[in-house]
Amino acid sequence: MLDIRSKSISDLSRIGPSVIRVLERSRVAYGCCTADSFENACRDAGVDVEEIAALVEQAEIASRGAIDRDDGFDAMSLAALCDHIVRKHHAYTREADRDVATLIGSVCSVHGVEHPELSTIQRVFGSLALILENHLLKEERVLFPYIALMESSLNFGKPVPAAPFGSIAEPIRVMLSDHEAVNGSISEIRRLSGDLTVPEGACDGYRALYAAIDDLEKDLRQHIHLEDDLLFPKAMEMEMSGVPLDPNRVDENRSGLPIIQPRHH
Ligand SMILES: [Fe+2]
């Protein structure tokens, strides 16, 4: 079991995004260069050390279980993983967004009066679609190209290339917060729609709308899992270590999450 209290904030934040999310939500200052101990950082933030330690532990266990190391993604280069995410999940998300927007427009016009929640769902979905579109562009134009460049530079024995955003942890932090917003909007739509329950006697369009939202949610879950639990921790590890990842490496203490060695100066 991970002895959280003995770790520095820097060690903990390197476990991966799931732990970073806990620290961020609890307003505990973290950062790969913070040498502060976990206990001190919690005290500075005015939060309960035991409570946050329990949350960090849960997050660490959850992300360990979330990575399926047999599905082939773990052996991919990071550039190939980015490419897979864009081709499969980004393409699907854009298509599904268009389909849901069309369906919701027509279902609203037919059933909007007897089901006033539909117009709220339409509004929430509209802002979700906007977040997603901007998010996909940020990944495709900024983060993923940088990850691919960093990987190829290291493969050619060059140093980690300079980035306009400083450390890669910065854009990753923004992506994680977008993912949270996406999950929040989906939960809100589920709540408003009674867990996507189609009302009795509803038309096929209604059924198709909720099925499309359900499919989009499933795809987003897989998509976000690949980024949060595989791509982002590996990219952070690569940046910190300054060496390319060896997909065949078996680390004795690597129980599902990368353990990052500090870069030697
Ligand atoms: Fe993505």
Ligand SMILES: [Fe+2]
């Ligand atoms: Fe993403």
